[in-house]
């Protein structure tokens with residue numbers, strides 16, 4: 763997977779109209795976006811279809827899927843039918859739940875990303891003690907794509923060591939949450955960036971500044 767400029771834009775905006783306004787200005791420098799609950803709960807899965815059709819970009823749906831296998835299958839099926847290229851799946855629910863998403867993704871020609879450890883302070887409370895086991899589970903299952911935190915580079919490095927150099931690791935938490943783009947890219951293949959771009963008065967300049975700050 764080649765992510766243009768190693769940046770995935772998190773389109774956590776409340777309307778498809780706003781997402782389109784942002785993408786009209788930024789799409790030349792991006793080929794991958796992440797769409798999650800903020801947009802889809804407000805506008806429906808049509809927002810995924812629309813962004814995909816309008817810009818031809820890769821759409822990763824961030825639904826942090828964490829249910830029983832039978833329900834995960836339905837969620838994954840609806841997501842890929844809407845045009846998503848990939849789906850983000852929680853690992854803590856266990857192998858059967860993640861496998862259900864992986865199988866459904868494969869049926870649709872799509873991919874999944876396994877979420878190992880999260881970037882926020884609360885991740886230390888319950889998730890951190892099991893996050894490396896989640897990464898190991900992913901490797902055992904043959905999962906290629908992972909998500910890990912840019913806010914704890916020591917942990918991101920450990921995740922990289924577990925999943926190996928050939929796996930694809932994307933990392934949120936740069937900018938507003940405190941992570942540094944270039945330092946994160948020492949371990950991750952691409953960074954996920956939201957507010958530092960879409961809340962800026964000049965999103966084009968914000969994106970270009972991040973691109974300039976990283977070695978491509």
Ligand code: O7M
Pocket residue numbers: 772774798824826850877879880881882909911934935936937938939954955956957958
């Ligand atoms: O740059 P931000 O902080 O505005 O946005 C970061 C995005 O990454 C936002 O969409 C979060 O929901 C998401 N994210 C995290 O911030 N931390 C995580 O641990 C995991 C994710 C994520 O993308 O999960 C797949």
